[in-house]
Amino acid sequence: MLQAYRQPQRLADWSAADWDLLLRQSVAAYLLAGLLALVEEHGLLARLPDQVREHLEWARTLAERHQQGVRYEVAMITRALAGCELPLILLKGAAYTMAGLPAARGRLYSDVDILVPAASLPDVEAALMMHGWAATHHDAYDQRYYRVWMHELPPMRHVLRNAVIDVHHAILPLTARVRPDPDKLRAAAAPIAGAEGLYTLAPADLVLHSAVHLFYDGEFDHGLRDLVDIHRLLLHFGADPAFWPALTARAAELQLARPLFYALRYCAQLLHTPVPADAVRAAAGAAPGPLLLGLMDFLFHRALLPVHASCNDRWSAPARFCLYLRGNWLRMPPPLLARHLFHKAFLSPKEAKKQRE
Template structure:
């Protein structure tokens, strides 16, 4: 399949000098829809002075937003540390905030909407209480059923939002739902976490574990609006961590320990196929042990769905591919009986007037 213009430019920024006005218009639109405009701006930053003024205004604005988010995230991390450290809780930052505060290349131009934290399940109630006392609260519009859904079946409590700053926070006790078909060795996630040198009391996952968590997140996600952004995250992590030969030797064994061999296979398959990420052949061979039996179907879906949600990237099978992966994500999340009851309940509630649905 032909790569979108956005992917071509992110992989080869030198092409920017050859773009026509219509190319620039398409590129900016694709980048916005994929939530990759700040990453694109970061890639093109060295040559912005030589590029057309119109698109450069969009790119400079994206750089400002990314820089503002960097400052805001560091402030938020200090606030989280102040709320949880007195309780003896040492949370692990996940995904975008972790990339940023660990100063990884994956954070360059990486925009995200919330901060994700991981704490042991035994500390989840204390962490929740500490965060609520420090100003975070739950969404009033979340139904009682949805609150129970999070607490009984999910890997996180209901989303939190700060009452003054409006910052969003997801508090996890593991990385995939306990009801999921893949059973994560949650205790192992904490074994090799690394404390941030300039933010004592806050941790990030070790490189191999961080990559595997990012892979699990992407390939269990049903709504892939940010799928291409997350695929570029995986590419950046592999290129960065892969400079250390020990990363490659630890990758497949660590996936076995964590129970994430299938996400590892899928992450390596689609980063190499779609982005040309360099991966040693021996690592690909090790990961191939978890090759799914429905791989041709997954290829047909992911190679369409891991693209910007933009008309220029859509073909006749794009919408069915996205729907199929949405259904797959639910099938991975819950046993069939529980999933059927959950979906039936949600469908029934949607048919009720708002007041009656909340009472139900």
């Protein structure tokens, strides 16, 4: 899988067995439609075996239908929040799609994420409920977990369309060890051309948010897909030499130099993303010590691969579990983390069983 992104121009020379494995890995990584985008960007589709093209054309149909659905859902959200009189800042996949960024090509995702001021949360939630969205987490502990400690409301699902929206007021939880100022993110947001009232984060902030999502979250089911997002954003915005010093300076301003260091390191190591030497040196100032960095390499080099038997070794599952614990450790102080893990491990299953009965 990684070799496809490192040397895409050689894909036309791959054997049928290589392609069979690549397609399986791409499905596991949620990157099948992204693989089509990669192939087409290098003009290779016509040179591929017929069966491979058939798989990729199926992925095209799915990706096109997905983008249509996202655009419709964003229109419905815009309509629902019209009375709130605030700019609608899209995050992650929806932002890439509506802004027409290369990172949107073949990018599949399950929800639409938006960023609003914390003070506007009651109005935004009420407006969405009036238009058919409802909270998905009804457990009292989960409600408190989201509303008191987290950076978002409990996910909301539309009762008819089943579409999910995540309403964020920040990009890291209130309990996290670092807290990028959401006011700075909103102040720098850029309007989306041709989409009145819709905004995305500024280019550097798009990269930093993607890095935070990957390296602070602790969930790696889509790890490679999220790393490919950063890779594509860097290729796109990095064509402007002024972007790189702005990126590292913004990371320092928002206390996000460490996740940026990891993003640049693993994009370069795993995907061969071209990162200027000056940016590498600037990011290296936030690197952990040699022993910790060696451990992080050991863990991330496994967790960022597709969750597929051909990519796993005996340490892959333990690596993902360790990074899951690390993600929670970064997001919560120790007493809260211990309470949260205890509740999820022992109390939540009992409560779910009672509800089923």
